[in-house]
Amino acid sequence: MNAQDDNTAPSRTGMRRIIPRFEFRRLHTMARVRIAAGAVLVGLGVTTLVGGSFTAKAIAWAMFFLVLAALQFSVSYWYLAILRSAPPRP
Numbered sequence: 379m380n381a382q383d384d385n386t387a388p389s390r391t392g393m394r395r396i397i398p399r400f401e402f403r404r405l406h407t408m409a410r411v412r413i414a415a416g417a418v419l420v421g422l423g424v425t426t427l428v429g430g431s432f433t434a435k436a437i438a439w440a441m442f443f444l445v446l447a448a449l450q451f452s453v454s455y456w457y458l459a460i461l462r463s464a465p466p467r468p
Contacts, residue, residue, distance in 0.1 A: 406457075412457070419444070419446045419447035
């Protein structure tokens with residue numbers, strides 16, 4: 379029989395299985411990293427819009443950066459929601 383070790387990671391169910399193991403073990407840190415990356419992407423998007431002429435190419439690049447920022451923020455929110463729903467540690 380396989381004995382359960384105390385060093386094993388908690389089982390992941392449902393949508394949590396798509397989170398890489400490295401990130402799942404460090405959810406709080408990875409959420410902060412994703413928030414910082416989202417802030418940088420928002421800065422790039424705003425700089426792209428403000429810094430040049432309003433051509434279609436500049437607007438497309440700005441929208442690209444802002445969509446990536448929204449994705450980063452949504453994943454970090456998901457990570458923080460998982461942390462809030464976890465049972466307290468003893």
